[in-house]
Structure formats: C-alpha cells, structure tokens
Amino acid sequence: MIASTGNARVRAVTALAKKAKARREQGVFLVEGPKMFGELPVERRREVYVSENFLRQQGERAEKLLAGCRYETVTDEVMRHMSDTQTPQGILAIAEQFSYQLSDVLKNSPDGKAPELVILETLQDPGNLGTILRAGEGAGVTGIILDRGSADIYSPKVIRSTMGSIYRVPFIYTDDLHQTIGEVKKQGIRLYAAHLKGKHNYEEENYTGPSGFLIGNEANGLTEETAALADAWVRIPMAGKVESLNAAVAASVLLFETARQRRQ
Template sequence: MAKTIESHQNKIYKYIKSLSQKKNRDKEGLFLAEGVRFVSEIPPNWEVEMFVITKAFTMENDIRNFDKRAETYIVTEELFLPLSDTENPQGVLAVCKKQREGQEEIWKRDAPFFLLAEALNDPGNLGTVIRTADASGVDGIFLSKGSVDVYNPKVLRATMGSIFHVPVFQNVDLKEITLKMKEKNISLYAAHLKGDCYPYQLPLEKGCAFLIGNEARGLSHEATNLCDRWVRIPMPGKAESLNASIAAGVLMYEVVRQRLK
C-alpha cells in the first residue's frame, strides 16, 4: 500500500532529493527516471527501488501497478517540485538501479555495432546519441573519461527512455576498448573532418564501431591514432562541421542502410 510523505524533513524524501547530485547517484548506484513516458519505458526486469507520485497523479491514474512493483510514496505537488528537473512536472518519478549489464554479452554478438565517444560534454547531445543508437540497433556505447554523466537528468530526458534499451559504459579506457575490438576483428572508424573516405565507402556489414569526439575540440590525436581509418561526412554546404549528435546519427544510419540491403 502506498505511503504518504508530508515533510521536506522526511528521511526518505531527503534520500530521493540527494540523488539529484552525481556523487550520491554514484554512491547509491541509483538514478531518477521522471515523467509518464519515461517511467512507462522501464522494462519489467529492471530494478526499481521506489516510485514517487503526487496526489493529483493518483486522482487521474491507476497506481496499483506501481504499488505492486516497488515501494510507492505519495507527496504533494509542493514536495514533488524540488525532486523534479522539469518546468512542468507530470507528478511521477521512479528511483531506479543503474545498469548492471557487463560487457561480456555484447562482445559475443555477430557483427556487433558499437559507438565510442571521447569527452562528450553536452547532456542533450549525449541523450540524443543514446536515443538514436537505440533506434539504429547499436549494441553498446562506450564513453571515455571526461564525458557527461549518462545519469544526468538532462541526458536521461533526451534519451526518451532509450537508456533502458542500450548498454552504456562510462569512464572507459579507449585504448583498452580498441585493443578488444582488434581481437574481435571489429573495425574502428574515427569521425574526422580530415577523413580520407565517406561512410558509404566503408564495409559496415561486418563488425564495426565509430568514434566521435568532443563538441568543441573534436577527437584528440591519441584517440584518432587508435582507429583503423578516418571517415568524413560529405558537407557540400558552407557549414564547417556538424553537431556531434547529428554526425553520430548520420554514421549510425549508414550502418543501418548497408545492413538492410
């Protein structure tokens, strides 16, 4: 049965609010999924610690499924607002366990398709990359040290729930990952303005991965030197470069195009 929280001083309330900070998310291994659509995307086998809903939400929605799945707390709109990261809260959030999936399974897949990112800093960009990766069938995403936290609320909101569908590995050593790819005969291509080929010229039906760089600085020399080849996206217009998430999307969908032939 759902319980009621009536004060900012409530221990459970303070605990939930603390998860807005990365250090506490890391310590507890938890993150907040907010909004009707986002919460509805949580897979049945994903661990949920608790739900928090407003009194108004309970009047318009059947909360029995929440209560069956995890501890459920009802709060006033006034108490919910400090927990929310949106301008117009929908009155529902879930406290979820972070991803537990290891890398072992994804390396076993036939012709795997990966995306690597070096120091991707913009939350909206990363969230969009994850959402596009989900749509295009990417098997896993590897983020180097210096990238924005994947459980940052703005990242999560931009994923539109795709965080539950694509394995994302943070703070990886790019050198270690690329060595693993070479062992598995997975070709790694750097998205680079000085690339010597276009995406459609690459054999992407085989195991492959793309490496994209920081929004402002691009890829470091160390990172590009780990790659088998540099690839550039055709830009017949006057813009000097593409947004990182757009560039990643173009590359991911070239893989889709080739594999759907």
C-alpha cells in the same frame, strides 16, 4: 503522504537529482514521467513517488500504471521540489543502475547482426549523450563505450533524452579508453573515426561487418592519439559554410547509414 520538502526522503531524492557522486555511491538513478516509468523494468524499481495531482487527474491510467506497485504519495509542492524539471509529470522513481561488461557491448545484436558500437571520447553534453543512445537503439547499435571524461549517463537530462533507450542499450565506462579500443579491435571490429580529414565520404565505406564509430568532444573532436587508433577516417561532406555537425547528429548519420547498408 509526504507534505514537507524537509523530509529526509525528499532531501535524499533531491541529492540524487543534482549529484553524480550520490548516484554513483548508491548505485541508483532517477526516472521521471509515465512513459519512462512504464518502461522501467520492475526489478529495477527501488522507490516510487506519485503526486496527488497525478493520481487525481490520471485516474484509471494511474491505477493501471501503478498496479502491484508500492508507492509514496507526495504533495504537488514536494513533487516540484524533488523533480529535475520545471514542469514535473507527477511520477518519479529511484531505479537501480545497470551493470555491463565489455563482453555485453561486443555481442551480436538480438537478430544476429554483427556488433555495431559507438565509442565516445570526452562527450560532455548530456543531451548529446542521450540522443546518441536513442538514435543508436533505433539504428541497431549493440553497445556504447565511454571514457571517464564523458558526461554521466545517469544524469536526469541524459535519462530523459534517451526516451527509454537507457534500459535497452548496453554501455560501459572505461578508465583507459586506448586499452579498451585495443581490446575491441582484437575482436575483429573495424573502427571508423568521424574526422574532418577523412579520406572517404562516410557512405563510401562498408559497415556491414563488425563496426564501431569513434566520436569526439563537441568542441575539439577526437584527440590525435585516439583518432590514430581508427582503421579509417570518414567525413560527412558539408554544403554551404558549415564545417561540421553536432556530435549526436554526426553519430546518428553514421549509425543510420550502417543500418541502411545492413538492411540491403
């Protein structure tokens, strides 16, 4: 059992929680809590840490969750030190990162429906990014494309916000967003920019074919250059004095409209 916060392994886990560079260099990320751990593919597990209190309180549930799994027991104090949250759930894993190509993002959905993408430009809030992944899975999105100015998808806050969708939604980062958008369009995918100057309301467009949505920075929206690459601009009409929606909310509205159209 590890009882010291000065332990080398504990310091390494703490660094992974705080530093994107450490996660990137080692090709790993942190997973916390029974739900996220339970959904983590077994082949992705690198190391598992469990607190004394978790083992004591969870009993049979802990035994079932950890069946066949090698893990290290730590004191509750050490778990609090390792965790990225103020109230640790008692179980933490180091997981191997995913590796996708553009072709993975552009595939049809498992049920044979046309590709449905979200393309993010400088989306910087981890909570927004995690929510887009989670809503995207719920709406049937086939992949996410991000530029390098966007938040680190492997940050603990993003991972928590996805509620497991990080394991199932393909995603890639691109060094040249405009070039990647060009490659996407060559595959016959029609791109829509969520834009205040959109000619049509979002529900007036047809998303039943291969589609993608361009979503911009929380404060500034899409750059003019990126917006110009869209096949069409769409707006989400607002009542009252509200000018626009949160980026994750706007993306969710568009994705679930796509899901509604495809169901019909």
